[in-house]
């Protein structure tokens with residue numbers, strides 16, 4: 001089977017670095033002494049890797065996972081933006097079964113790493129809001145598909161660029177996203193109009209906000225309606241990110257800096 005070795009050899013020939021996606025301890029140890037820089041991309045640094053990029057959500061689509069890992073590795077300066085990388089990941093099995101070669105410069109930056117790491121809100125808060133949105137999209141609310149809009153971070157400015165549609169049920173409360181009871185509340189209130197406003201640290205500041213950002217220069221994909229336009233625009237007008245569940249197509253989208261950064265189908269999670 002030397003042809004097979006040659007094939008794999010040509011895939012990894014001359015690469016500048018190796019990205020290991022969620023390796024087991026023994027897999028990581030095999031590469032610990034390698035002269036090649038090794039970067040681990042995983043939800044947690046269980047292998048104690050020197051170069052580590054944290055995966056905030058478990059992207060089921062391997063292309064998205066790899067994209068996140070590469071954007072993170074470039075931002076953390078583990079690799080350059082003009083290098084050849086070997087990426088080893090799990091696709092079907094419980095251990096690494098897939099190796100792919102990627103040129104970092106050929107990867108168009110999507111901003112998905114910045115969405116989590118370089119936004120005003122804490123990365124964990126963005127992850128928690130994304131998780132609750134995915135869950136809401138998967139189940140709907142009482143069997144019915146619902147839409148929702150969460151504006152996360154820079155809450156003072158977001159409040160200034162919005163107005164209440166109804167009394168705010170979170171007025172004097174001190175509740176945070178990620179708390180299981182809060183997730184139930186968020187789902188319940190998502191049946192009603194407007195946006196949720198969440199602070200940098202994850203405190204729910206308000207529900208039922210009608211956003212009134214300037215939509216000038218906001219370029220979101222055609223076909224998306226007022227909710228998505230408001231989501232895109234508020235992230236251009238403030239330093240917030242917006243996470244939207246569409247009632248019409250069931251997809252979850254994230255916006256930052258007025259741009260669509262991430263689009264995912266809750267059914268894949």
Ligand SMILES: Nc1ncnc2c1ncn2[C@@H]1O[C@H](COP(=O)(O)OP(=O)(O)OP(=O)(O)O)[C@@H](O)[C@H]1O
Pocket residue numbers: 147148149192193194195209210211212224225226227228229230245246247248249
């Ligand atoms: N400026 C806004 N601020 C807050 N919420 C808004 C705003 N505009 C629309 N919405 C909310 O979005 C809901 C759906 O509006 P619309 O159908 O135009 O949006 P959409 O982008 O097509 O979203 P969907 O895919 O969920 O239908 C409205 O009923 C309202 O609750």
Ligand SMILES: [Mn+2]
Pocket residue numbers: 225226248
């Ligand atoms: Mn609509």
